Amino acid sequence: MGMHKKRADHYPRIDAFDFRPGKPLRGRYEIVHRLGAGWESEVYLIRERATGIERTAKFFFPHRNEREKASIFYAKKLHKLRQCPIVIQYYLQDSIIHHGVPVTFLVSEFVEGELLSTFLARQPGKRLSPFQAVHLLHALATGMEAIHQLGEYHGDLHSDNIIVQRYGLGFELKLLDMFHWGASSAQHIHDDVINLIRLFYDAIGGAKHYARQPAAVKAICCGLKRSLILRKFKTAGQLRRHLETLEWS
Numbered sequence: 001m002g003m004h005k006k007r008a009d010h011y012p013r014i015d016a017f018d019f020r021p022g023k024p025l026r027g028r029y030e031i032v033h034r035l036g037a038g039w040e041s042e043v044y045l046i047r048e049r050a051t052g053i054e055r056t057a058k059f060f061f062p063h064r065n066e067r068e069k070a071s072i073f074y075a076k077k078l079h080k081l082r083q084c085p086i087v088i089q090y091y092l093q094d095s096i097i098h099h100g101v102p103v104t105f106l107v108s109e110f111v112e113g114e115l116l117s118t119f120l121a122r123q124p125g126k127r128l129s130p131f132q133a134v135h136l137l138h139a140l141a142t143g144m145e146a147i148h149q150l151g152e153y154h155g156d157l158h159s160d161n162i163i164v165q166r167y168g169l170g171f172e173l174k175l176l177d178m179f180h181w182g183a184s185s186a187q188h189i190h191d192d193v194i195n196l197i198r199l200f201y202d203a204i205g206g207a208k209h210y211a212r213q214p215a216a217v218k219a220i221c222c223g224l225k226r227s228l229i230l231r232k233f234k235t236a237g238q239l240r241r242h243l244e245t246l247e248w249s
Contacts, residue, residue, distance in 0.1 A: 012101060014061050017042050024049075026094055029057070029107075038177065040064040045110060055091065059105045071104045078108065081152060086143030086175050111174045113166075117159035120203060127205035130217050137200040137220070138243045139171040144192055144236035153188040157195035159202065193233050194226055216248050 023031040025046060032045040046057045060071050071093060078090035089109040096103050120126060161176040201221050204213060222228035233239040
């Protein structure tokens with residue numbers, strides 16, 4: 001194997017960085033605190049030293065980022081979707097040396113708000129009214145429509161990777177961790193639609209409250225039967241248009 005084909009598994013395995021608050025990054029940023037961790041990375045709140053502006057930095061575990069495939073894929077997808085309001089904005093890629101090992105990180109905007117799961121848990125009865133839930137679903141469907149129109153998909157929509165920034169008559173949302181590998185297909189688009197309906201179903205209280213929901217709500221959920229849902233809503237755009245012409249009995 002040549003010197004330029006060094007494999008990531010030759011690096012020591014790193015499963016946690018444990019960066020301390022105040023740690024400098026390239027002389028430009030400093031660590032504020034950790035925000036979370038996943039299979040391939042840890043995410044930290046960082047501060048730009050010159051301006052005091054806060055960002056997020058996603059640090060990839062070297063053994064999960066062989067030849068920087070994961071970080072490059074992630075950055076390119078974020079850039080491609082930069083005009084989609086529901087997508088977090090990407091700024092730059094950089095690297096540091098951690099215990100003698102090169103570690104790549106991506107800097108993106110810091111989104112204030114709370115996870116949708118947390119937001120729902122603090123609502124009366126831990127659920128939304130049908131009217132509120134329709135507005136939530138409309139915001140999600142509109143956001144996903146823009147992503148689908150660019151030939152991309154999410155692949156894992158659930159209430160722990162959606163951030164609620166603001167809400168009132170409508171919802172302002174951002175998506176997290178939407179960067180599954182592989183090209184988009186009709187199957188991926190359909191899975192996103194099914195997950196949108198499932199989020200709506202759970203937001204109104206799930207099976208416990210479904211029987212008492214209005215007919216308009218049941219017409220959206222279709223009893224969570226995949227074939228019935230996809231007969232009506234093959235894309236997020238079709239779902240969005242249905243919600244905009246919804247008639248309540």
